[in-house]
Amino acid sequence: MKLRIAVVAVVALTACKLEARDDYLGDKDPKQFGIGHTATAQEIAAEDIDVTPDGKGLPSGSGTPEQGSGVYQQNCATCHGVSGEGKPPAYPQLIGGPKTFDFASDFKTPRTIGNYWPYATTLYDYIRRAMPLTAPGSLTPDQTYAVTAFLLYKEGLVPAGTSLDARRLVAVQMPMRSHFVDDDRRGSNGGKNVR
C-alpha cells in the first residue's frame, strides 16, 4: 500500500509541475497588458470608504452621544436592543460585558465594543459599510459620528457632550488594544508543539 501511495504522489507532483502555468509572468511576457482603464479620481472617491486607525478616510462632520442616542434608537435598537444588549447570536451585544479579557475560558462571555474592539475608528468604518442592516450606507457622516459617540459614551470611553469628529475619534484609546497579539503558529509541530 505504501508503494502505491508513493507512486500516486510522484505522478501527482510531476503532473502538477508539467501542466500548471507558471504564476509569474516572465521576461517574454508584456510588462503591462494595458487592459482596463486608468481609474479616475472620481471613480476612486466613489468607493474609497475605508477608515484606518490613523484616521485616514474619516470625513468631516461630527456628532455627540446625545444626538447619537436618537440615531441609535431609530436605526439600531430593533436588533441591538435599547441599551446595546443585543439579541445574540444573530444580533450581537454591543455594550457591557466583563473587562477581564478571559474569553478563552467561556465562549458565552459577550465580546463587546468596550471589551473586545481594539480601535475606535473601526466603529466608524463598520457602521458606514454595513449598518443599519436593512439600509446600509443610509446614515450621514454626522449621524455616523453621533452613533459612534453614543456607543463609546455607553462604554464610558468618551464623556457626555463630546462632539466626536475625526480628530477626537482617532484619539480614543480602546482599553483592550494591548491584548491582541500576532499569529505565532508556524509549520511543524511534531505532533506536540500545538499552538
Added chain:
Amino acid sequence: MMKNASISRRTLIAGAAAAAGGALLGDLTEADAQQKAAPPVAPPASPVAPADPSKAPGAPTTAVGSRSPFVNPQRTPTGEITGTALTPLQDLSGTITPADLHFTRIHAGVPTIDPAKHTLLIHGMVDRPIELSLADLKRFPAVTRMHFVECSGNGRAAYRTPKPQMTPQQVDGMISNSEWTGIPLSTLFREVGVHKDADWFLAEGGDACLMARSVPVSKGNDDAMIAYAQNGEALRPEQGFPIRLLLPGYEGNMNVKYLRRIKLGSDPFYTRWETSKYTDPLPGGKARWFSFELDAKSIITSPAFPEKLSGPGWWPISGLAWSGRGRITRVDISVDGGKTWAEAELVSPLTPKTQVRFQYLWNWKGGDAMIMSRAVDDQGYVQPTLAQLKAVRGPGTDYHFNSIRAWRVASDGIVTFEAAT
C-alpha cells in the same frame, strides 16, 4: 417534539438521514438515546422506477441536467441573511464539491449583481490605479487550480457543544473543494505597479456590508487569484458571482466574494472582520489576530452518524484531509480510539491546499470501536488531539478548530460522533 419516549433512537437516525436537520437532533434526550433499537421505520416515499427500466424508453434530453430523483443531498440553510448553509460531506465522494452544494457563509445576504455593471478597482500605493470590467479581467492569462475554502469557524459546534447525533455536515460542513479559474493576483499587481513599501492590501466585496479584509501583499504575489469560474462554470452567486478573491489555505472569510475593490497600503486596515471577529481568544488574556492559515485537519465521512453498519466485515473508512499550509503527506487511521495508528491510502491527487480523499480498509470484528483520522502535511505538522488543542486555546476560543475527530461504532453498528476525545 422528539421528547416522546416511544420514538426510538433508530427512528431518529432514519429521520436525521432524511432531514440532516440540527433542530431535529437538538431535542434528543438521554432516555431516547438509551432506548433499545426498534425496527427501522420506512424512509420517506421514494420516486417510483419501472420494474425493469430496460423494457421501456426513458426520458428525452434536457437543457440542464438534474440529479437522480433517488439522490437528494442538501445543505443546511438557516433562513437568515447573516447565516450559513453547510456542505453535506457524508453524501459526497472524491474531492470535488458540486457547486450547488458548496458551503455558504453570508454576512448581508446574497447580492444580485449584473456582471456587465460590476467593476474591480485597484488603487492605493500603486503606479497606475485601474478599473477593470469582468470582460477586461478575462483577457488576462488565466490559471486553473484545485483548492478548498474553509470557514475558520468550521467545527465550532463540535468543539463547544458536541452531541453524539452530529453528522459530518454538522461537525465540519463549512469546507468545500473546487476547481477555480481566474487570474493570478500577481499579474494584476504587476499591471498596476505595486509600490515596494506596500505590504498589505484591502480586499472589499460589493455585498450589502462591503465585507473587507486585510491581506499581506506577499500572499497576493504567492498563490492568490481573482476567480471567476468554479468547476467549469461561472461562480455561483453564493460563492461570489461575478468574481471573488481566492487565497488558498487562508481562512474562508478572507476569500472576499463579490470583489469590487483592492487597495494597496503599508499597514493592515483593521476592519471589523479582523478585530472584533475572526480573532482567536487564547488563555492568558490574549487574542490572536491575523491568524490566516488553516492548519492540517481531517474528518472521516464514512462510517459516521447517521450510518449504521449492517454487520461485521470489511468496511472502507473514507474521509477528507486538507492543510492550508501545503500538501497532505499522510493520513493515519485509528480504530481503537487513538491507541494504535495505521497509514491510510491517499486516493486523489496531492496538490497543495486541496482536499485529499483517504481510504482505509477496516475489518470490523463487531465490537465497540472508536475510529479516528489524523492528517500530516508537508510542513511536518500533525493534526493535534482535542485535549492538546483545548489546553493551548481554551474552551472558549473561537476559530481554527482543527483537532482530531472521532466516531464511536457500537457493537450494534450504530455510529455516533464522539465528543470527548
